[in-house]
Amino acid sequence: xxxxxxxxxxxxxxxxxxxxxxxxxxxxxxxxxxxxxxxxxxxxxxxxxxxxxxxxxxxxxxxxxxxxxxxxxxxxxxxxxxxxxxxxxxxxxxxxxxxxxxxxxxxxxxxxxxxxxxxxxxxxxxxxxxxxxxxxxxxxxxxxxxxxxxxxxxxxxxxxxxxxxxxxxxxxxxxxxxxxxxxxxxxxxxxxxxxxxxxxxxxxxxxxxxxxxxxxxxxxxxxxxxxxxxxxxxxxxxxxxxxxxxxxxxxxxxxxxxxxxxxxxxxxxxxxxxxxxxxxxxxxxxxxxxxxxxxxxxxxxxxxxxxxxxxxxxxxxxxxxxxxxxxxxxxxxxxxxxxxxxxxxxxxxxxxxxxxxxxxxxxxxxxxxxxxxxxxxxxxxxxxxxxxxxxxxxxxxxxxxxxxxxxxxxxxxxxxxxxxxxxxxxxxxxxxxxxxxxxxxxxxxxxxxxxxxxxxxxxxxxxxxxxxxxxxxxxxxxxxxxxxxxxxxxxxxxxxxxxxxxxxxxxxxxxxxxxxxxxxxxxxxxxxxxxxxxxxxxxxxxxxxxxxxxxxxxxxxxxxxxxxxxxxxxxxxxxxxxxxxxxxxxxxxxxxxxxxxxxxxxxxxxxxxxxxxxxxxxxxxxxxxxxxxxxxxxxxxxxxxxxxxxxxxx
Amino acid sequence: xxxxxxxxxxxxxxxxxxxxxxxxxxxxxxxxxxxxxxxxxxxxxxxxxxxxxxxxxxxxxxxxxxxxxxxxxxxxxxxxxxxxxxxxxxxxxxxxxxxxxxxxxxxxxxxxxxxxxxxxxxxxxxxxxxxxxxxxxxxxxxxxxxxxxxxxxxxxxxxxxxxxxxxxxxxxxxxxxxxxxxxxxxxxxxxxxxxxxxxxxxxxxxxxxxxxxxxxxxxxxxxxxxxxxxxxxxxxxxxxxxxxxxxxxxxxxxxxxxxxx
Numbered sequence: 001x002x003x004x005x006x007x008x009x010x011x012x013x014x015x016x017x018x019x020x021x022x023x024x025x026x027x028x029x030x031x032x033x034x035x036x037x038x039x040x041x042x043x044x045x046x047x048x049x050x051x052x053x054x055x056x057x058x059x060x061x062x063x064x065x066x067x068x069x070x071x072x073x074x075x076x077x078x079x080x081x082x083x084x085x086x087x088x089x090x091x092x093x094x095x096x097x098x099x100x101x102x103x104x105x106x107x108x109x110x111x112x113x114x115x116x117x118x119x120x121x122x123x124x125x126x127x128x129x130x131x132x133x134x135x136x137x138x139x140x141x142x143x144x145x146x147x148x149x150x151x152x153x154x155x156x157x158x159x160x161x162x163x164x165x166x167x168x169x170x171x172x173x174x175x176x177x178x179x180x181x182x183x184x185x186x187x188x189x190x191x192x193x194x195x196x197x198x199x200x201x202x203x204x205x206x207x208x209x210x211x212x213x214x215x216x217x218x219x220x221x222x223x224x225x226x227x228x229x230x231x232x233x234x235x236x237x238x239x240x241x242x243x244x245x246x247x248x249x250x251x252x253x254x255x256x257x258x259x260x261x262x263x264x265x266x267x268x269x270x271x272x273x274x275x276x277x278x279x280x281x282x283x284x285x286x287x288x289x290x291x292x293x294x295x296x297x298x299x300x301x302x303x304x305x306x307x308x309x310x311x312x313x314x315x316x317x318x319x320x321x322x323x324x325x326x327x328x329x330x331x332x333x334x335x336x337x338x339x340x341x342x343x344x345x346x347x348x349x350x351x352x353x354x355x356x357x358x359x360x361x362x363x364x365x366x367x368x369x370x371x372x373x374x375x376x377x378x379x380x381x382x383x384x385x386x387x388x389x390x391x392x393x394x395x396x397x398x399x400x401x402x403x404x405x406x407x408x409x410x411x412x413x414x415x416x417x418x419x420x421x422x423x424x425x426x427x428x429x430x431x432x433x434x435x436x437x438x439x440x441x442x443x444x445x446x447x448x449x450x451x452x453x454x455x456x457x458x459x460x461x462x463x464x465x466x467x468x469x470x471x472x473x474x475x476x477x478x479x480x481x482x483x484x485x486x487x488x489x490x491x492x493x494x495x496x497x498x499x500x501x502x503x504x505x506x507x508x509x510x511x512x513x514x515x516x517x518x519x520x521x522x523x524x525x526x527x528x529x530x531x532x533x534x535x536x537x538x539x540x541x542x543x544x545x546x547x548x549x550x551x552x553x554x555x556x557x558x559x560x561x562x563x564x565x566x567x568x569x570x571x572x573x574x575x576x577x578x579x580x581x582x583x584x585x586x587x588x589x590x591x592x593x594x595x596x597x598x599x600x601x602x603x604x605x606x607x608x609x610x611x612x613x614x615x616x617x618x619x620x621x622x623x624x625x626x627x628x629x630x631x632x633x634x635x636x637x638x639x640x641x642x643x644x645x646x647x648x649x650x
Numbered sequence: 651x652x653x654x655x656x657x658x659x660x661x662x663x664x665x666x667x668x669x670x671x672x673x674x675x676x677x678x679x680x681x682x683x684x685x686x687x688x689x690x691x692x693x694x695x696x697x698x699x700x701x702x703x704x705x706x707x708x709x710x711x712x713x714x715x716x717x718x719x720x721x722x723x724x725x726x727x728x729x730x731x732x733x734x735x736x737x738x739x740x741x742x743x744x745x746x747x748x749x750x751x752x753x754x755x756x757x758x759x760x761x762x763x764x765x766x767x768x769x770x771x772x773x774x775x776x777x778x779x780x781x782x783x784x785x786x787x788x789x790x791x792x793x794x795x796x797x798x799x800x801x802x803x804x805x806x807x808x809x810x811x812x813x814x815x816x817x818x819x820x821x822x823x824x825x826x827x828x829x830x831x832x833x834x835x836x837x838x839x840x841x842x843x844x845x846x847x848x849x850x851x852x853x854x855x856x857x858x859x860x861x862x863x864x865x866x867x868x869x870x871x872x873x874x875x876x877x878x879x880x881x882x883x884x885x886x887x888x889x890x891x892x893x894x895x896x897x898x899x900x901x902x903x904x905x906x907x908x909x910x911x
Contacts, residue, residue, distance in 0.1 A: 467864075
């Protein structure tokens with residue numbers, strides 16, 4: 001005979017406020033097999049856990065039901081408590097009477113009824129539970145970092161410093177990311193390159209860090225502790241070992257009109273190029289779509305001038321396969337396309353810039369050597385207008401519903417940079433709201449408005465018209481309630497940011513999920529902010545959500561700490577809730593293998609399907625697919641689930 | 651293909667060209683415009699008051715009639731098109747409005763399912779600009795033509811579903827199909843001030859002037875429009891420098907639809 005203890009939590013007033021917990025205790029105590037039932041204000045507190053432990057010893061409980069919050073919250077807590085008292089942790093079940101009951105129902109009577117039903121279902125399941133024992137798996141003590149921006153660099157450096165090998169995979173020819181393009185950084189105005197490039201050099205020179213630039217993730221297999229990742233190293237057409245980075249090749253390259261990605265298209269680059277002077281590695285790459293040699297077969301000037309003979313037109317993509325124990329996804333962001341924002345005349349006037357383009361213009365190493373000029377005529381502008389929230393907080397389908405978070409601050413920064421260089425230039429900012437939470441952030445914005453005399457106008461711009469020597473702006477000043485018809489010489493748009501184009505596919509390869517905006521989803525928005533839903537895969541930087549540099553670095557270090565915590569372990573406990581085949585029922589039809597997202601099912605040795613417990617994640621897809629009912633999931637057997645349903649429907 | 655056709659009052663009086671040229675071109679292009687029986691003025695202004703139902707009834711009657719014939723409904727005048735599109739959208743979404751209309755006349759059991767098309771949309775979506783191009787007899791080679799959209803065809807973008815309200819291209823594509831050179835200019839989707847042309851004539855003149863100036867700056871030597879009110883307002887200001895006429899005139903010219911000018 002089972003002896004089950006039921007523990008009903010009040011969660012302060014979270015549950016008790018809407019559920020009559022005393023009635024739940026009363027009613028559940030009459031259910032078959034329930035030896036005792038109690039309630040307590042905070043079951044997760046030490047005193048509550050002690051109640052569970054003592055009851056197991058005192059009453060000799062064979063199973064435990066905790067009616068409390070979601071199992072995602074405290075299942076592990078209660079299982080550990082039971083284990084300390086000598087009960088197998090898989091004999092503990094959670095009845096979620098908070099998220100799925102008290103929080104979503106207003107009427108106490110029906111909420112109480114539902115709470116009882118949920119508790120009864122959990123009791124019914126415990127009746128059919130069997131003790132389960134986790135297995136062990138090994139840990140490959142190496143980490144993979146996808147993305148070589150500041151997030152990836154920081155995470156890699158932290159992991160490498162702890163003594164583990166790290167591989168960075170970056171899709172562009174150099175590490176550095178967006179931060180390398182920026183001029184100054186808010187709120188301290190230190191030079192972006194001056195604080196970033198030393199980190200890039202550190203990463204390149206670190207014994208524990210291997211960098212694969214111009215490379216992409218090709219294929220991912222395995223699971224936490226044991227990922228096997230294929231990396232495609234795209235043909236650079238330049239031998240990394242021979243190249244000295246002298247620059248003779250691109251000085252001679254006849255193709256000079258390819259818009260420079262690094263300079264946001266403000267100037268051109270050659271077909272063989274390094275993206276910027278401080279690139280790491282300082283080895284050029286041939287852009288084969290624009291190279292004359294690859295288009296027509298003639299040319300080859302770069303090979304002629306290359307002293308060390310590093311140019312290799314026959315180089316092929318190379319796929320390398322490596323093993324890793326943990327992964328950090330730091331895939332970064334892009335700005336949205338402005339094709340659907342015709343009102344800002346971005347495509348109609350070279351004097352309408354995005355903020356990232358302006359970063360390159362105001363940068364001393366940029367295409368204008370830091371001079372701020374109108375791209376149309378090269379004249380210095382007398383008036384510059386910023387437009388914020390271009391595509392951010394936009395509920396139409398052309399923009400993004402979320403706040404891009406960084407724009408208010410970089411707009412204030414860019415306004416200050418202009419005023420610093422040219423105090424006589426009129427600078428105004430159109431905004432919806434100015435949002436500056438962050439250490440020393442609001443003070444910074446107020447300095448722009450109060451000390452530097454940047455005019456902040458609350459309102460959105462309706463139309464920008466390029467009339468040649470100037471730009472007309474139609475707008476509304478919402479505070480004064482007046483229509484504005486003004487002229488300006490240059491416009492800078494705070495364009496919304498979105499996850500980089502590869503974020504979704506990359507996340508998919510690691511079985512990690514993305515949200516409706518394709519930002520990678522963290523395992524818990526508050527308590528597990530740098531973990532993905534896939535064990536061993538961690539998140540850092542703007543791929544997870546818009547954030548500025550300080551936050552990105554903090555998140556990258558946090559992800560690195562999680563990776564280190566994983567890699568120091570020699571063995572990992574595996575989840576015993578895996579699928580298993582009933583060999584008497586299985587007819588080897590092969591359907592389960594097709595649906596398994598983890599490649600855990602094989603048919604090799606026997607005439608039935610067999611599950612690799614190390615790969616199986618317990619998703620249950622094979623169980624519902626199996627036409628002969630041969631598949632079952634430990635811990636969630638068909639009998640257990642049906643018993644729960646029966647108990648609810650009673 | 652046969653469409654229900656709603657000409658509207660202006661096309662029977664001041665804007666006869668718009669109507670005649672459209673019918674003549676339709677004949678060449680192989681579709682038929684079947685005029686709706688006993689139509690009334692659509693009101694020309696979409697009533698913004700949600701409880702103002704009476705002024706929506708003429709449009710609802712017409713839409714219902716087209717629906718019963720299983721035909722899409724075609725309009726030409728921008729103001730009419732605007733009213734029909736928005737009233738149709740109201741009828742599709744608003745259950746209360748549908749009930750009020752039925753209470754008024756139980757015959758009017760209509761749920762907004764009739765497709766409303768502007769003549770230009772018929773050319774683009776049904777005839778196809780490729781086919782149109784193939785039927786051109788007198789290509790408008792070398793003519794620099796600015797399209798004046800005005801405000802009524804484009805906004806609100808979600809309901810009108812005509813083209814990108816900030817950067818429309820359908821009229822430009824039309825001009826290209828006829829062999830002309832389209833001249834996009836910034837003010838092509840701005841209001842001409844038509845609605846205030848009586849009350850604030852001077853302001854309306856300024857607004858129309860901006861449109862003309864913007865088009866001329868980009869090198870347009872003639873303008874086309876679908877809107878009688880825009881045509882009235884802009885041509886008053888144009889004084890012959892940059893002539894403005896209905897888009898259907900270009901169509902009969904290019905198709906050689908048998909009308910002499």
